[in-house]
Amino acid sequence: MSKRPTVAEHLARQGVSRRAFLKFCAATASMMALPPGMAPAIAEALGQRRRPAVIWLSFQECTGCTESLTRSHSPTIESLIFDVISLDYHHTLQAAAGDAAEHHRERVQEEFAGEYLLIVDGSIPIADGGVYSTIAGMTNLQMLEESAKGAAAIVAVGSCAAFGGIPKANPNPTGAVSVADIIKDKPIINVSGCPPIPVVITGVLAHYLTFGTIPELDKLGRPTAFYGETIHDRCYRRPFYDQGKFAKSFDDAGARNGWCLYELGCKGPTTYNACATTKWNEGTSWPVESGHGCLGCSEPDFWDAGSFYKAVSMPISDLGKLGLAAAAAGAVAGVAVGLHNRHVKAGAKAAHKPLTADELEGDKS
Amino acid sequence: MTDMELLNWARGPALEWATIIFVVGVLVRFLEMSLLGRKPDLSEARASAAGGGWRTVWRRSIPAPGLVKQAPVVIYAGYAFHIGLLIALLFFAPHILLFKDVFGLSWPALPFFVVDAATVIAIVALLVLLVHRLVNPVRRFLSSWVDYLVWAVTFLPLLTGYLAYHRMILPYTEMLAYHMLSVALLLVVFPFTKLMHTFTIFVSRWYNGAVSGRKGVQL
Amino acid sequence: MSALNMERGVKAMMEQIDAPIASYFNSCVHCGLCADACLFYTETGDPKYTPIHKVEPLRRVWKQEYTFWGKLMSTLGLSRRVTDADLDAWQELVYDSCTMCGRCSAVCPVGNDIAYMVRKVREGFAVSGHATEGLAEAAIRTVNIGSPMGIKAETLKKMVASEAKASGIEIELDKPGVEYLLMLSSAEIMQFHEFIGAVAKVMDHAGATWTISTEAFEATNTGIQIGSSDIARQLVQRVVDVAEKLGVKTVISPECGHAYIAIRWDGPNLIGRPYGFQVKHIVEVLDEFRAQGRLHFDDSKEDMKLTFHDPCQMVRRGGVVEQPRRLLDLCADNFTEMPDSGVWNWCCGGGGGVSTNERAEPLRLKVFSRKKSQLDSIGVKAMVTTCSNCRNMLEEGLEEYGMDMEVLSLTELLAEHLDDSKASKGAEA
């Protein structure tokens, strides 16, 4: 069926040195928490593979995920991945447009049925028949269902595809849902994040390409290699948390000393992601390091978890105001009940017949 | 439902409803009680009733002479539980943030290891009190299912809080959600049970102490 | 059909339930500490004697009538109303096993005044025909004859005359314009009549003017004990009428704890107005004489090792704590405090109408074991007290336990040691 070149052949043709490739494999191994000795084995396995067909569908999204993956300063291992796969369809990146592009997608789906990898970014609007997002006259829902049929596996890239993300935030006017909400019969890997960390995307792809298997996933379908621990578990500011040293504002002494950002709303404790270890921008820094709390972007409904600047232990709603309203209602109800009680008591008093000695006498007989 | 959805629900609607039930419930219970009123005392006072009232409000926190020997478990475990609970509730940094958010008031937190120890003490004390309730003839005799329900809804926030903080048994997010839900449960149960003593204890002590105070009895 | 019925009982409880009671029921945490304070539990080990359990019928009425939930439940038919059978079952707990000593009220960590509630729940028992027979009869006698023991004015006059003769001091009955009106408990007329002579001596010694009324001489108030404000009010009113008619400045409650709180603390609330006179326990009056330097003692201080039994109603419920100690100091050399003395004292076992209740006798004597162990720990020869009911109960208890000990009246002891030569007769106008 597939007459595509192997990865090794393709890389050689692209002029990528064996050394660069090995380096990529070593980085991938370390990211996937495999022993470094695995790198040659990965290189071996990967090299022998035919470049797999990949269809990338973008639905209700902001292109942030693609940006995250492609906007690197210099050619990096992240860009290398594109040399490994054959990205057959991707709105933003493909040269083809219109009918041609769509026909190509259909052709790949037919030709590589059961083999191709489907990558999705963006959520799928299903309200009102899915009219809120269409491509070439097809609703996202239709396109996803059609493309998913022949896919070997699906990678939901970004929190929108994985969990519905920002489009699903209250009040969710488009009825946005995640890929897993629609596709029930294919293996799905959720690579959440808004956007996900580029090396995490490539790491997951590399794993799939290398081993041809789905990595170990958590309850939410995320690879445990990257989402096994919370930001807070790995945060370098954690010692301050444990000592109870918190920045109280973004420019106080605590903030300058690099104290914990919990009180400023950091969602690190409830957020599973690899930012604290892989960092961003080729390991330059990451949000907490740059002085801002984690927003919890790799978790479902992170947009509905109240203000980004409210600590995890705080209620989402304004309970103070609510409590005052409830107190007003309670006071009115309480006074009503209390007055009723007084009325009942007055009734008992009015019915009082003084006890007499004669009555006590009479009772004895 | 994902852990995060559960947590959001706990931090959102669950706490909202619990707050409404708690506030309305406590106020109704309080007013239905207070508005029953009390007749003025016409006897000639020997000393100040209010003085006795305030005195008893704080004095009753000290066990009566001989009582420690007579009911050591209740006294020691009772103290340990209440003190542990108060420290955990009021001096855990994340809790203070919550109070600040709701009441606009904040105060310095205690170090986590102190709060942690207090929580363990409160948990152990509650377990001791439960066993005592089950085996001691008087406590067993006095207890109905409501007493055990109240025990459970008091125990759960402590337990889930401890487990969440130490990332034990369940993922933090899930445990934190259960912790908040258990607090919501506590708030809902509160107005309908003896948990009301949290507030009415001051009223009861005051009334009792005022009667004694008026008579010049120093209790 | 009896005029006393359950409906009246429930209504009476509803009348009695006030904010404090509601707060007490709201506050109870079922810690059981009140049991550890109550001698009926400590000496029997039976959990049913837990104080707060004794007022369970009152709690049920409160819950059904005055709480939102209770009301809802009873409207839906989900809760059972308090029945005759319930009160029958509780009668023993409410009347036999509670002396209203208030020890429970003093220890309850949430501050519940359980003795107050026992007093109130008895209102419901009394008007629904669930008071004990002994108390009912005593109440009938007090209302109809004037004293729970059925003592008539004639008897009083005889006893007073004989005491006047014995002490050599004239006692004028029904004398208007005097400073003090002395009340007496039945026991002080029948058994402990030396008390009358002792008071005569002290009054004479201090130069105070006083009298006893033949119209209203009974100090004890069975209305309070049976739990009927109606009867209690009638009895208080008799005293008030006489005191105001005679124009006395002070009414003296004799050596009787319950009599004291009935006339001192409950009285004005029963008749609905403050008095035009003061009420003092005899010990308070004696202590005032002491303070004014009107008492003079001979050199023969009592050197027998003795202790003082605090009557609950005088100390914990009455506020007279230091006076007897100051007085004892003047006339006794070898005084030892009992453990748990003063406001923490343990009841003799016969207060609150228990002594009037024949059925309760075995229980009362059983729980006397507490007093016994208190006494055993200090090894005294005599016990002084200021309540004739306590005195009776203590004597019976001592006899039951084969203990050889004298029980003395403080007033009598004091009178014995007065130095007549230094009497301040007429010193004060």
Ligand code: SF4
């Ligand atoms: S900054 Fe955030 S992630 Fe880091 S320790 Fe503090 S709370 Fe945890």
Ligand code: SF4
């Ligand atoms: S630190 Fe938190 S919010 Fe920021 S990118 Fe990482 S997971 Fe997302």
Ligand code: SF4
């Ligand atoms: S001591 Fe007070 S709180 Fe405890 S059971 Fe007795 S009445 Fe209730």
Ligand code: SF4
């Ligand atoms: S008042 Fe005294 S006798 Fe009555 S229940 Fe309380 S402790 Fe027991």
